Amino acid sequence: MGAPDTVDGVTDVGDASDEGHHPALNTTGRGLLYDLVSIPSPSGEERAAAERLAAFFEANGREVWLDDVGNVRAPGDDAVLLTSHVDTVPGEVPVEIREAETDADGDHGDEADSEDDYQLWGRGSVDATGPLTAMAVTAVRTGASFVGVVREETDSRGARHLVEDRSPPEAVINGEPSGWDGVTLGYRGFLAGTYVSTSESGHTSRPEPNAIQDAIAWWNRVEEAFEPDEWTPVFEQVTTKPVGFDGGLSADGLSVEATVDVQLRVPPSTTVEAVRERAEAELEGGTVTWKEPIPPVMGDPRGELARAFRVAIRGEGGDPRLLRKTGTSDVNLYAAAWDRPMVTYGPGDSALDHAPDEHLSLSEFDRSVRVLTAVCERFVSNDD
Incomplete structure (x- = not known):
């Protein structure tokens, strides 16, 4: 490990640029990003990445610790809480730095802003190690509070612990890929459940439906109940998806059993409770057990926090985009627990989430840090 480097007032130790791996890793933030992407951190295995973070x-003189569930806690000025998730989905994407590809006109495309732009390839570069690192660098520059949470990709254990363990900050900026010039205001909610049905075994020539048929029939009715018209945007729909099925004769051969794991996405125009009741109304046999739900969220596009992002993005030469996402994130849980202004922001193309070609433009990463810094400086006190 070399001596600590200080770049723009941010110090780091042992980062990739310190070791001279690649000329593109010429800032502390880029070096930290490379290190974190290089450390496998699927949900439940975040410890090594959390310790690096x-x-x-610590190198920047900030109080920091790993809490009871493994979240990285670096308290600061609670005018803004910067938070993103440390974990990634499974899957190996070889970590490498590539020059950005040019289009027919010789340009690098929308994600790059310089002729010598580079891309960092690797699992998590977009979802969400890029946003996580941008927030860590910004927290050090501005003094804002920071938390890196665990297990967002599975059960959101880190976020659930956080809202129970600390008081609300004044505002929350959640880290997920939106593109450096995009700000996400809305996410759909999430409801997951398991349907179980059992019937007596019998000859397959009998006309009575067995448990497998009951399960299929129930799910068909649920899909029909939430079938949207062709003019309804996806964000405003309840979408239904079976994600697992198991069925057949029981071990003793005396019954037929069926289990279906299902997921429903819930728009802000309704509630998780209403969707659950509608799905249960279609039961004609069997039972369904629901996991703890995540409610939908829709932020205020005219609020002070959203306005600050629009100003900062324009200051970097961008045209701000206000987004609604059809998925779900930890900000849904924060919004349900804390009545505070919230947005979600971070570098990266969300179309590359969980993809085999996941990669992030390093110049876009730099721009996102500048945008985040400008936003936080509007809220965080500079008093000594």
């Missing part, structure tokens, strides 16, 4: 804060 904590070392970054």
